[in-house]
Amino acid sequence: xxNYLHNLRKRRRQRLTQQHKVxxxxxxxxxxLGRFGFSLANELMHRGWDVLGIxxxxxxxxxxxxxxxxxxxxxxxxxxVLNQLGVNEFSSAVVGIGSSIEASILISSNLLEAGxxxxxxxxxxxxxxxxxxxxxxxxxxxxxxxxxxRVAHLVTGRMLDFIEFDDDYALVKTVAPQxxxxxxxxxxxxxxxxxxTVVGIKRPGEDFTYATAETVVEKGxxxxxxxxxxAVETFTELS
Numbered sequence: 001x002x003n004y005l006h007n008l009r010k011r012r013r014q015r016l017t018q019q020h021k022v023x024x025x026x027x028x029x030x031x032x033l034g035r036f037g038f039s040l041a042n043e044l045m046h047r048g049w050d051v052l053g054i055x056x057x058x059x060x061x062x063x064x065x066x067x068x069x070x071x072x073x074x075x076x077x078x079x080x081v082l083n084q085l086g087v088n089e090f091s092s093a094v095v096g097i098g099s100s101i102e103a104s105i106l107i108s109s110n111l112l113e114a115g116x117x118x119x120x121x122x123x124x125x126x127x128x129x130x131x132x133x134x135x136x137x138x139x140x141x142x143x144x145x146x147x148x149x150r151v152a153h154l155v156t157g158r159m160l161d162f163i164e165f166d167d168d169y170a171l172v173k174t175v176a177p178q179x180x181x182x183x184x185x186x187x188x189x190x191x192x193x194x195x196x197t198v199v200g201i202k203r204p205g206e207d208f209t210y211a212t213a214e215t216v217v218e219k220g221x222x223x224x225x226x227x228x229x230x231a232v233e234t235f236t237e238l239s
Contacts, residue, residue, distance in 0.1 A: 164229055
């Protein structure tokens with residue numbers, strides 16, 4: 001095992017030298033190569049990042065060996081294994097394991113102990129997420145829950161897209177309601193009346209552009225608005 005890990009690290013350094021130089025800020029270890037972990041790792045690869053994929057399942061590692069920069073079959077609940085893989089040298093790590101809460105917590109603890117400066121972890125429930133946050137994980141992701149909330153907003157309203165932030169702010173793409181059309185935004189006073197800000201506008205056949213106080217929104221325009229979640233929801237439901 002030790003020789004295998006040593007050779008893996010050696011090959012990783014050689015491939016970096018031969019292929020391209022990646023800054024320390026563009027290296028990430030993705031632990032757990034299930035659907036979430038691999039999808040994220042693959043997207044980071046497309047963005048030019050150096051990705052080390054780790055999983056205890058040899059079949060998954062073999063499957064993605066030609067896709068990711070580096071892969072390793074390893075038990076990431078063992079802190080010594082992570083150390084031998086050099087995970088502590090990476091600027092970011094993602095714990096994509098959702099099948100075992102215990103493994104997720106152990107791995108996250110190991111990464112924190114190793115001093116990885118930017119740790120993301122997938123949670124499969126609110127309770128799981130709260131435990132990870134208490135441990136000190138920097139970013140907790142609840143993909144199923146967050147996607148469910150997002151789709152619910154799209155299904156029940158006139159929103160075309162919806163993103164909510166931790167501090168109860170949202171960014172929404174919607175068809176402009178009549179209350180915002182026909183006059184410059186500065187005159188329609190949507191900010192003072194509804195507590196939202198129109199930040200972008202798209203007219204049919206044209207590209208998105210920034211909105212200003214002089215921008216006149218017409219019927220059928222697509223607009224991007226931001227504000228408190230409740231205010232944004234109320235605004236998009238206006239006729």
